[in-house]
Amino acid sequence: MSKWLERDVVLRLVSIGVAIMLWISVTDASILTPVDESNSTRIRDVTVEAKYDKSRFELVKMTDKVELILYGDKYTLEYLPPTYHIYADLRKLGPGVHHDVPLQVDGLPAGVKKKIKPAKIDVKLEEKIQREMPVQVDLIGKFPKGYTASVPIVNPTKVFVRGSESKLDEVTAVKAVVAVDETTKSINKLVKLQAYGEKGPLNRVDVYPDVVNVQVAVNSPNKEVPLKLEIDKGPPPGYAVESIQPKKETVTVYGPQNYLDSLQYYMGPKLNLENVTHDITIRMPIPIRDNATKVEPKEVEIYVKMVPSKTKSFETIPLQVTGVGEGLKTKILSPESGNLNITLSGAPEQLEKVDASDIKAYVDVSNLPKGKYEIPIRFSLPYHIQVVGQKDFKATVSLD
Structure with a gap:
């Protein structure tokens, strides 16, 4: 007997038998233990998952x-x-229609038998292809009144759409949708792409890359108006400005629409000519004034032509009072006559054309209550003409 057991063949057969019994006891106790089919449960509408290469097939x-x-x-x-x-x-399946594909179940407890209805199904796989398509930018919403947008700049301009041939045939556009509701600032953002068909967004279509950079320049309302230059400090005695000529006579002003509607001209830089005795070309920045948000160009080149000055005197120029409050009366106490004697200086050719009707002298009493006041006298004169001979003109005015 011992010799029989010592044979290699017998020992191997016994080992295999023991191993099979152990495997059965561990993996499926139901094989050894009869399943009670009198107890059952029915689960409807169980979702079927599909395991396939999603990078290759649809x-x-x-x-x-x-x-x-x-x-x-x-x-x-x-x-x-x-x-x-x-x-x-x-x-392990390729493209095409496949019949009677068996369904499988994972995750059931030991000792539970199953039945699937239907146990086999038909499937259809299509191989994925890709096509290159341009990116379309859709601006959704409205800009504030007067604001406009430039043509959007998108990067990259073309992308790949990938999916089954039948699905790609439905794609009519790849869009980046940007909301612009009431924005006044330029847009620079990353936007996710979506494939669209005739009836709207499409699923089961991949886009590579799926995000693009979109830039939209938002332009505020603007208006082109004449550029007006002002002399802040006049030339030294004996010299006069014959002409001031900017290289560009108009500017484009950006700002709120209601501000632009009333804008007739734009006041440019103020010139300081107190040390200028000869012709000069200067370049100056154009300031941002009032409600303007931007001015183009940003600077202006100005040619100033200087000449030796001449003077011309005028007598009995009437002094006017402006800005008198309701119910108040004014009286000019000084000068007693209410008139001025002044001397004007300017370029000979321009000064010769000036007469008394071109000169306005006034004092402004706006917002002043009853009382007596000494107020600077202001002049409204032809361009490049200035008052000389007295540094500060003042008048004494009473309000009753």
């Missing part, structure tokens, strides 16, 4: 809901864990 058609019937111990069925799932393994 699953075009497949039954996605089935019925699962389980048999086994009543307690096990009553407390069935939600770890099970039904799937169709399509990883």
